[in-house]
Amino acid sequence: MTNFREIKPTEISDNFIRSIGQEWMLITAGDRQRSNAMTASWGMVGQMWGKPAALVVVRPQRYTRELVETHDMLSLAFFDAAYRSALEYCGSRSGRDEDKVRNAGLTVDYTEAGTPMIREARLVLECRKLYRDDLRGEAFLDSGLAGKWYPEKDFHRMYMLEIVRVYVKK
Secondary structure, eight states: OTTEEEEOGGGOOOOHHHHHHTSOEEEEEEOSSOEEEEEEOOEEEEEETTEEEEEEEEOTTOHHHHHHHHOSEEEEEEOOGGGHHHHHHHHHSOTTTSOHHHHTTOOEEEOTTOOEEETTOSEEEEEEEEEEEEOOGGGOSSHHHHHHHOTTOOOOEEEEEEEEEEEEEO
């Protein structure tokens, strides 16, 4: 973590519609014995319950979901354009089958609290889980969305996260 400095959540200058939807992020969860990162292009950052917050969604078949479920903390990492191929790699492989973070040319590091994060990121949000729920087909008000995005009925689990620390590359 020596190449990062901590800032306040209100000091983040990213456009998260672009950062998440177009540039993507890595969701990293686990501990020093076992961790994994997955590429995500859906999510939000804002304010919830009086706290700086992020919302991420993870499908049931993702290996990272097992780690998110069993740990209170996780990180969201954002990268410069030079890392696009690494994010593509992490989004097309399973951490069950290989050390995809290492094979993508990335390095797992840990915050002072022991939360896994990716050393090459330009911005890291260290987060604590506050709430989770599964998306359900019957809850969609626009029923076309469920059919388009969930033909296999493998609905995401949604996690509302408190952003507890923010790190930027020095």
